[in-house]
Amino acid sequence: MFRRLGDLADPFLPDPPHNPPTRVWPFLKLQLRPLRHIITASLLFSAASAAVEVWLIFYTGQLVDTLAATTPARLWAEHGLELVLVAALFLILRPLLWTGRESLDDIAFRPNAATGTRWRLHRHVLGQSVGWFRKDLAGRIASRVTELTTAATGAAYTVLHTLSFVGMYIVGSFWLMSAQDIRLAIPLALWIGLYFAVMAYVVPRYRRASQRHQSTQSALTGLLVDTYANIDTIKMSATGTDDPESRRRFADNHTAHLRLQRVEVTINASMMALGTILTVGLVGYSIALWQTGAAPLGLVAASLALSLRVNGIAEWLLDAVTALFGCLGAMREHLPTIAQPLEITDAPTATDLTITGGAIRLHDVSHHYGKETGGLDRVCLNIPAGQKIGLVGRSGAGKSTLVNLILRFFDAESGTITIDDQNIRAVTQDSLRHHIALVSQDASLLHRSVAANITGGVDNIDRTRITEAARKAAADGFIPTLRDATGRTGYDAHVGERGVTLSGGQRQRIALARAFLTEAPILVLDEATSALDSESEAAIQETLSEIMADKTVIAIAHRLSTIAHLDRIVVLDEGRIVEDGSHDQLLTTGGIYADLWKHQSGGFLSST
Template identity: 40%
Template sequence: MLRYFEHLIDPFVPEENVPPTGLIAFYRHFLMPVWPYVVALMAAGLAVSLAEVAIYSYVGRLVDLMAHGQTASFLSDHGWQLAGMALVVVVLRPLVNATQTILSNQTLPPALTARVRWLNHLHVIGQSYSFFQNDFSGRIVTKIVQTGSALTQSITQVIDALWVISVFVVSALFIFADVSLLMAVPLAIWVVALATLAYFFVPRVRKRAAAASEARSLLTGKLADIYGNIQTVKLFARDGREEETARNAIAEQTGRMLDQNRLLTTLSILMQFTNAALIGATGAAAVVLWMRGSISAGETAVALGLVMRLTVMSGRVMMTLTGLFDNVGTVEDGMRTIARPHGLTDQPDAPQLIVSKGEIAFDDVVFGYGGKVPVLRGVSLVVKPGERIGLVGRSGAGKTTMVSLLLRLYDLEGGAIRIDGQDISTVTQGSLRAAVGVVTQDTALLNRSVRDNIRYGRPDADDAAVRRAARQAAADGFIEGLADPRGRTGYDAHVGERGVKLSGGQRQRIAIARVLLKDAPILVLDEATSALDSEIEAVIQEQLEGLMEDKTVIAIAHRLSTIAAMDRLVVMDEGRIVETGTHQELLAAQGLYASLWARQSGGFIGGLAPHEIAAE
């Protein structure tokens, strides 16, 4: 039966998903598709409150019946009433409580939490590359995970506690007013006092809760940053310094939490005094009215029982408000990161890129990462179909930036890039990147099996194709000897976060195997063999020759010998193309390429000053 309720909501139903930036709109965005279950949970809470009030009310009536009734005829006179109330106590109340429990535990919260996390992940994963460059990955993860649970918890807190208590208070007011208006006055004043406290404290606690949530996210991000770069921390013996970083982050988060708790503690103390005043005033009014004969002993018992119950429930209100403020603050804080509009988007109805020849044209491209000084200054270059070119130049000349722009990791600030005449800004990003195979110098692998990492290049590839790609990348030898702590071996072994369990050369060979398997019509090699030893590099160079066959290739390498045999070399300096030609033509020109070649081939020994070598 519980499994039925657990599957009433499908959290992964596809839909248009652009989280709004307003807090109320953000809640509404995620709640509207599941509103029937929210209403059902509220209806169950209403039934729970009414059943409890009915029991308290009947207890007072029962006291009066017993005080004035005859024991011999009591059952015959009031049996049907007792049976009806027994039905409420024994059957109806447990049934509505069970319904509320199932809806609040099995149906709404798990599915809603999963839904919020899933849709937020879909939105965030569609953000531009620069979005992730400008934040801690651990912090972004925390925002997505915490926002889902906080949004769900805040809704269930409102329904399970505040809604139930509100119904209870309104029902009690009606009962008191029906007995005597004087009895209702203390309860009405108590309600006004609580509303005043809420009006004063809620905005302040919400603001401080958001600050505490931000500090918690930053703490998570900083710790994840330290652990993710633990090799650097160890190599530079900076454990002590990172202890200070962590200490400061923890102290900041603790301080923010204490700021929030200071308000909550004050609110709790004021509520305790307010509750005491309610009990005293209600008790005094009940005694006075009973002495005047205006109310019965049973009605006095009901009044005192209800206010005692309300004061106990107010403690639950306090706990609920504490959690509610914290959760709403967490949602508000997460929303500021998650609900940002995408910085780099496809045009409406953007077509798929169709690569028929593989010609690439850079047309007066200008780009500077949003800074004042451009990295590329009007670069124009045409790479012919099937041509293999090498990009050469000092560090910072703009070579890798050109590749990033070709993949549309950033939008241009001027000019255009076209593939077979199609402006890459007008086609879908997915089809563009599917048409380009890339091997970079800084290779990061997913913490999955070797097989899954290679198959990332072509998810539908069978095991035979995966093994063939690994063999072509000279990776099959070391793969067979891999083992992870869980006993998985070979192609099933997991490689650790970012592939840390493998050497740089091993990661590079798996990355090359991945691109070999992808077999895209355009190939980009950004220092593809920089992490390999000479023997392995020679083997892979032979395989890359086959891979580059009939493909348009752009290769970047500081080790010029690896790209000297390209069809054409393009030399860049300070964001401009300064030379083009074959290896021999550029050597004969005695320009920048020739000086770079001379330094790498031994010409620097007697000719260049140390600072010139360092500049390289």
């Protein structure tokens, strides 16, 4: 049964057609829409459970009156069937209703809501541009995705599981007292008024304190991720482990936590006082009615039971309300970041890129990252299909910007880029990048197996093809020797965060193996062999030349000897193309390229 309940909803439904709302309630409504049938069933079970609970308190009073008016000898004969039916209700129906409600909320709803929300947020964040990720810490983004999911699911669960039941219970209790004697509704009504007055006072304060705590918690998480990811720099810093910035972040979080706890203590003390008022008022008023003969003794017993039960329910309700506003505060903190509209989107009429040769053309392309300088400035470049070009220029000349624009990691601020006469803004991003293999200088890997990093996460690729790609990248020598912390070896060994368990040269060779395996018609090499020693580079150069033979190639290199043999060298300076020709032609002209060639030291560009 539990397995079927878990399968009542599919958390991996297609993504909504629009960006997630940045306001809390529309966001919750969108996320909960696939679970509406589960929510409806849960509310029905809550209503039935609350009705049974209230009726049982009502029957407690009746039972006291029955026992007072009936002798033991006549009890079973006159009320036996009634007692059996109530016992059956208590032993069978009540547990079934509670089990059904708990199962719907905790098995059918909560896991599916959490997984579905987290999956859709993850998919949305993955759709953001590379530039979007560079504006924030990766760890903080990940933390906000998980915390936003937890907050959204917690808010929905609180409303569904707690507020619905408690609300129905209090309404039923009010009706029960009114039905017995309208005057008994007076103390309950006064208590309800005081209760909501307390809520009106403490809930806004709790919401602000919770939002502040969430903000400092997020900032602290970002600091910790940044610190641990750059532990070498921290170890070598002047402050070492006694970092003033870390201390400030911890202190801010400590202060915010104290404020939150002060509000919680105020809430708990207020609830204790209100509970006392309710018990004294309701029971005392019932006794007064009994003394005058206006109420039976059973009503006093029912009032006592009800006041004690409502006390517990009220504390539960206020805890739920404060938890709800805590969740809403967390959502308000994280939604503006995570639910931002995608910066780069596929056009509504976008089609898949069709490669007929791999010709690339940039026409009057400018991109300055929203600034006045830097990037590219009115670049025109035509790369015929199958041509291999080298990009050269000092740091900041615009080489990486050009590659990023072709990959559509950013959208050019002006100008057009086409591949085989197809504007890259008119094709889907996935199809565009599917036809381009990229090997960069910073060959970061995913914390997955070596095989998964070579295949790019694609399943069902024959292991023979993987090992052949590794051989071409001169990676087949070290891969069999790998062993991770859990004992996995070779191609099954996991490489750690960003491939930290491997050397820079090993990471780059695995990245090269991935490019060899994909066989994309366009190949981009961004310092693709910079981390290799001379022996390893020599081992793969022949294979690299074979792979490049039938592809359009853009190669960025500071070691000019690695690109001198290419068909063409393009020199960038301050975002513009200043030289364009073969290696020999550029040496003859005596321009920037010739000057860089002369000033090489060990095959690298000088810093001047």
